Amino acid sequence: MAKPQDHEKPPEVAALAKHHPRSRHRRRTVAALAILALAGVLAIGSQTTAVSSGIFGSTTAYQSDKDVEEHAEDLVKAGRQTFRFDTFGDQAFWGDTLNLHQAIAGSANGGVGPGVSPKTALAVGLKVDVDALPAATRDAIAAGNVDLDDPAVTLALLKLNSVVGVKGFFASDGSLRSVGIECALCHSTVDDSFAPGIGKRLDGWANRDLNVGAIVSLSPNLKPVADLLHTDVPTVKTVLAAWGPGKFDAELFLDGKAFRPDGKTAATLIPPAFGLLGVNQHTSTGWGSVTYWNAFVANLEMHGQGTFYDPRLDDAKQFPIAAENGFGHVKAPVDLISSKLPALQAYQLALAAPKAPQGSFDAVAAARGKRLFMGQAACSSCHVAPTFSEPGFNMHRGGEIGIDNFQANRSPTHMYRTSPLAGLWSHQKGGFYHDGRFADLGAVVRHYNTTFHLGLTTAQQKDLVEYLKSL
Numbered sequence: 050m051a052k053p054q055d056h057e058k059p060p061e062v063a064a065l066a067k068h069h070p071r072s073r074h075r076r077r078t079v080a081a082l083a084i085l086a087l088a089g090v091l092a093i094g095s096q097t098t099a100v101s102s103g104i105f106g107s108t109t110a111y112q113s114d115k116d117v118e119e120h121a122e123d124l125v126k127a128g129r130q131t132f133r134f135d136t137f138g139d140q141a142f143w144g145d146t147l148n149l150h151q152a153i154a155g156s157a158n159g160g161v162g163p164g165v166s167p168k169t170a171l172a173v174g175l176k177v178d179v180d181a182l183p184a185a186t187r188d189a190i191a192a193g194n195v196d197l198d199d200p201a202v203t204l205a206l207l208k209l210n211s212v213v214g215v216k217g218f219f220a221s222d223g224s225l226r227s228v229g230i231e232c233a234l235c236h237s238t239v240d241d242s243f244a245p246g247i248g249k250r251l252d253g254w255a256n257r258d259l260n261v262g263a264i265v266s267l268s269p270n271l272k273p274v275a276d277l278l279h280t281d282v283p284t285v286k287t288v289l290a291a292w293g294p295g296k297f298d299a300e301l302f303l304d305g306k307a308f309r310p311d312g313k314t315a316a317t318l319i320p321p322a323f324g325l326l327g328v329n330q331h332t333s334t335g336w337g338s339v340t341y342w343n344a345f346v347a348n349l350e351m352h353g354q355g356t357f358y359d360p361r362l363d364d365a366k367q368f369p370i371a372a373e374n375g376f377g378h379v380k381a382p383v384d385l386i387s388s389k390l391p392a393l394q395a396y397q398l399a400l401a402a403p404k405a406p407q408g409s410f411d412a413v414a415a416a417r418g419k420r421l422f423m424g425q426a427a428c429s430s431c432h433v434a435p436t437f438s439e440p441g442f443n444m445h446r447g448g449e450i451g452i453d454n455f456q457a458n459r460s461p462t463h464m465y466r467t468s469p470l471a472g473l474w475s476h477q478k479g480g481f482y483h484d485g486r487f488a489d490l491g492a493v494v495r496h497y498n499t500t501f502h503l504g505l506t507t508a509q510q511k512d513l514v515e516y517l518k519s520l
């Protein structure tokens with residue numbers, strides 16, 4: 050497996066590429082041809098078909114079936130590591146700039162304020178990976194011998210790398226020096242097998258307990274966020290408090306819009322990151338592919354250090370904050386993101402949607418619901434099995450599904466993406482549709498019944514719900 054820096058361009062090439070996208074392509078092509086030629090010479094010279102591949106590319110022309118399978122496995126393993134444990138250098142933002150680590154530690158441990166106890170951490174939806182806890186720690190927790198009101202215990206959990214999606218950076222004297230976040234923060238949860246909030250990791254599951262706004266609001270220094278949004282810290286706190294559990298606003302730092310026209314938060318639900326294989330456009334408003342969005346999030350939301358290019362963000366009318374700050378042209382001096390994108394994508398696409406557990410739905414009613422879904426209710430005209438999104442351009446205007454265009458208009462597409470539906474049962478908390486406007490599946494079906502004049506009886510609507518729960 051090649052080290053990430055193997056793929057990074059020398060700084061002078063990177064600088065050139067920034068200003069001359071065409072030359073960047075030409076250089077890449079030339080380099081790729083050179084590598085291929087070299088690989089050919091080596092392969093012939095040594096009469097070997099062994100693939101000494103990096104995670105991204107092979108150095109030999111011929112690859113056996115086994116080579117390809119091993120490559121896929123390497124990608125998934127490397128991607129899992131990134132998804133779970135990589136901060137992409139974002140501790141420079143969450144810790145070094147917002148000083149979030151000081152609020153976690155508390156004044157008793159060299160930080161500020163009361164600190165974050167394990168109880169508080171669990172209450173704002175953070176999860177603990179039981180497999181990262183040594184047996185002695187597990188026993189002590191089970192026996193009630195661990196003080197879950199003590200922020201020092203939170204620091205110990207961070208040291209064990211057991212807090213899902215949060216990484217502590219410690220000084221040599223053991224004090225918390227900084228803190229960063231990982232993809233798993235929002236897109237993983239645990240199975241609660243040890244205790245509520247403590248269990249085995251469930252990667253790809255939406256953490257609908259996580260109160261991102263409350264966590265960010267703890268930061269002692271929110272001034273950089275307020276400055277970015279041309280507002281003051283109290284206003285930022287009001288905005289963050291309005292998000293609530295399971296929601297985050299990925300567009301706030303682009304357009305500065307914090308509330309919908311009806312006065313409710315503009316934040317959207319954290320979606321699952323499983324079941325995405327074969328789906329074309331990603332995010333509820335179809336910003337791009339999985340790898341597009343991964344780069345977007347790592348650079349612009351997590352504030353990791355990398356490269357990001359999207360001239361659509363130069364539109365100062367739609368994206369005033371992004372245009373002002375050049376968010377469509379990010380180039381950190383050291384790129385900690387780009388080399389990880391291929392494997393990260395492979396891992397995400399390998400995450401299948403979890404099957405609905407036996408007994409969690411009425412199988413007979415679900416079978417009737419399936420016939421309605423595929424027939425009278427015409428759901429399958431958009432939600433096409435097995436992805437339950439359209440093969441092809443899976444996007445619609447709000448009017449086509451009977452909703453407003455506020456969120457669609459915060460995306461360059463001005464449209465909504467047909468949601469993949471597999472694994473719906475696992476994210477019923479927080480509601481459905483991008484902003485959770487429908488409290489449960491019954492409300493979704495009632496909405497379609499009215500909007501599309503489907504004429505479904507109450508019993509038929511129930512059958513449809515059972516089918517949705519079975520996916």
Ligand code: HEC
Binds near residue numbers: 261296319321334347
């Ligand atoms: C702070 C919470 C948070 C973090 C951290 C986060 N995401 Fe997300 N993610 C979201 C939200 C919210 C959305 C929905 C955005 C939308 O639909 O407009 C989303 C959407 C996605 C989607 C699109 C899913 C779909 O249905 O098409 C993918 C893929 C994704 N995130 C991957 C990642 C990866 C990879 C990382 C780490 C690099 C990451 N996310 C980090 C909150 C987060």
Ligand code: HEC
Binds near residue numbers: 480483
């Ligand atoms: C015209 C295309 C279209 C048709 C027809 C359609 N849907 Fe949808 N569906 C969508 C789009 C687009 C979304 C995303 C809406 C959003 O995120 O705001 C969606 C979202 C959903 C969701 C929410 C998923 C989630 O994760 O929140 C469910 C459930 C759903 N549809 C079920 C159905 C059912 C049941 C039918 C048939 C009665 C149906 N759909 C018919 C396009 C369609």
